Amino acid sequence: MKENRYFQMVYLLLEKGSMTAPELAKHFEVSVRTIYRDIDILSAAGIPVYATQGKGGGISIQDKFVLKKSVLSEQEQTQILMALQGLRIVEDEDTRALLSKLNSAFQKQNVNWLEIDFSSWTKSGAGKENFQKLQSAIFESRVVSFLYYNGKGESTKRVVEPLKLAFKSTDWYLYGYCSMRSDFRFFKLTRIRNLEITKDRYTRPIPDQIFTEAEDFEMETIQVTLLFDKSMSFRVYDKFDDEVTETQDGSLLVETVMPNNELLFRYILSCGDKVEVLHPQSLRDKISERARNIAEKYKT
Incomplete structure (x- = not known):
């Protein structure tokens, strides 16, 4: 986005002191002509940026210039810091530096409102590394x-234009355009391996909303009725929340919609004898068949 480039250019010049137009053009991967046009726009906006000719010359901002925090309300300042704090979760050096500068400029303490651990309780996974690489790929519009x-x-093997990183239910997903499917797809981060950022760029715009518009994210579902033993309450309320009805004997009745695939069988079987499928009959029959197959494996 142009606005983001203007913002970055101001901070880059404040940090470096002076840079040539070709250096800025290379950094932002635009033409020198575009850089000079940006300078004119920044000047018109009241930022004292200027260019000097000759040896040792370049583009600079007046030494006494400071970014006026008065252009942002107190709420906007806090929202900016909170957004950057969210990005800082993945330990990005540029983001940490920018967060530090803005904290100083706004005279606010760090807004530590969010903490995320991409690893499971038992082992570390590829989620965090994939998140970092995909964040960079999205910011740079790289395939x-x-x-x-x-x-x-x-x-x-997938080749994808990464558009968004999204958190749905309990997992992180990449949303992007898949060349193999010639369509938009969701990819679970923990299922991605051998992730590489290519040199190819894309120009596809980032959508505002994805979960409400992407029907293919929604799996085929089935209406089920499950009866859980009361000892399973910790798992039942974690997953089903307000879909739980407590019966007179303390059992937990759940009427809900679940994915009609292997995930459903894995969940029910993981509950052992602490759950009974009441409806539909077809699901009862399949669970019964799987239970018989499991029992058969343990016959001596």
Whole structure:
């Protein structure tokens, strides 16, 4: 975005002191002509940026210039710091430096409102590393390639234009345009392997909303009725929240919609004998069949 380039250019010149137009053009990957046009726009906005000719010359901002925090309200200042704090979760050096500068400029203490750990309780995963790489790829509009494992354990090589990182339910996803499918797709970060940022760039705009518009994110679903033993309350309320009805004997009745795929079977079987499928009958039959197959494996 142009506005983001203007903002970065001001801070870059404040930090470096002076840079040539070709250096700025290379940094932002635009033409020298565009840089001079940006300088004119910044000057018109009241920022004292100027260019000097000859050896040792370049583009600079007057030494006494400071970014006026008065152009932003107190609420806007806090919102900016909170947004940057969210990005800082992935330990990005540029973001930390910018956050420090703005904290100083706004005379505010660090707004530590968010903390995320990408690893599980038992082991570290690839989620954080993938998040960092994809963040860089999205900011630079670069195409990525990776090996992706679907829910059946099958792997495919994907080339994707990364558009957004999104958190849905309990997992992080990449939303982007997949060249193999010729369509927009969601990719679970923990299923991405061998992620590489390519030199290719894309110009596809980033959508404002994705979950409300992307029907393909929603799996095929099925209406189910489950009866849990009261000892499973910690798991039941974690997953189903306000869909739980407590019966007279303390059992927990859940009527909900769940994915009609392997995830459903894995969840029910993970509850062992502490859950009973009441509806539909077809699901009861499949669970019963799987239970028989499991029991058969343990016969001596």
